[in-house]
Amino acid sequence: MTHKSKVAIIGSGNIGTDLMFKIMRLSDTLEMSVLVGVDPESDGLKRAQRLGVATTADGIDGLVALPQFKDISVVFDATSAGAHAKHDAILRAHGKQIIDLTPAAIGPYTIPSVNGEANLDEPNVNMVTCGGQATIPIVAAINRVAPVIYGEIVASIASKSAGPGTRANIDEFTETTSQAIERVGGARRGKAIIVLNPAEPPLIMRDTVYCLTGEADPAAIEASILEMVATVQSYVPGYRLKQKVQFERVGDNAKLRIPEMDDEFSGLKVSVFLEVEGAAHYLPAYAGNLDIMTSAALRTAEAIVRRRQDRAAA
Structure with missing residues (x-):
């Protein structure tokens, strides 16, 4: 069985929570490790806790402080364009690869069906909108x-x-x-x-x-x-x-x-x-906007992990 790579999601709102469920239900490559929020009463954090996923309501600083952080290879950011700049700087300093689901556009634009293989080695990839x-x-x-x-x-x-x-x-x-x-x-x-x-x-x-x-x-x-x-x-x-x-x-x-x-x-x-x-x-089901965004991010993360695994096996 292929070893799964641990991932974290910053943002416990609609997009982050939907992505968490996709990873847990669909992926044979990724393991959901931590869901990060800022509101301890958010529905996303409560659902993650019931599912046995580690959580923090202290934002990016709380994530970095968790013992699970050292084993995380990919971090999804599902917050806002304004918050992403801070998250990007901190995560890069720790050598984490970032998949940005905000419109911040710090990393290159990535659409899996168009240029999905082009940016897999980038430290930050942007999923557009x-x-x-x-x-x-x-x-x-x-x-x-x-x-x-x-x-x-x-x-x-x-x-x-x-x-x-x-x-x-x-x-x-x-x-x-x-x-x-x-x-x-x-x-x-x-x-x-x-x-x-x-x-x-x-x-x-x-x-x-x-x-x-x-x-x-x-x-x-x-x-x-x-x-x-x-x-x-x-x-x-x-x-x-x-x-x-x-x-x-x-x-x-x-x-x-x-x-x-x-x-x-x-x-x-x-x-x-x-x-x-x-x-x-x-x-x-009406929320197709969430589905296409989180599905694209999941497809990109899995491609990143598979490339790493292929290189390690070569």
């Missing part, structure tokens, strides 16, 4: 067939699935996702919008991707998108197209104005509509 994890694979799928001139995404999530950390990071969400659309997705220009939908009952996460490209074969683009959807589904089973990919040709006689680029466009407009249903490991 839930909207980025859902939509950037589609931008990249289109871009590998026809260069994307402009990519715009709209992520709509249930208000109940957005905890304090998510709400505090709305500006960072849009900035980080927009940059990752360009750097990972390959778009010349990217734009991101997030909507917290207060509907009752809560709606499943929906994502819309609009890409403007030069002239290209729609069938080839659709095939690339379908291939990418299948790749994401390998680690996020609830990820799916909501309807067929839509194509619209924009002629030179009726060009689109792109204000963000101060330019006009003619060519092919590709519209993709996605739905992400969560696995309900912690919050209900």
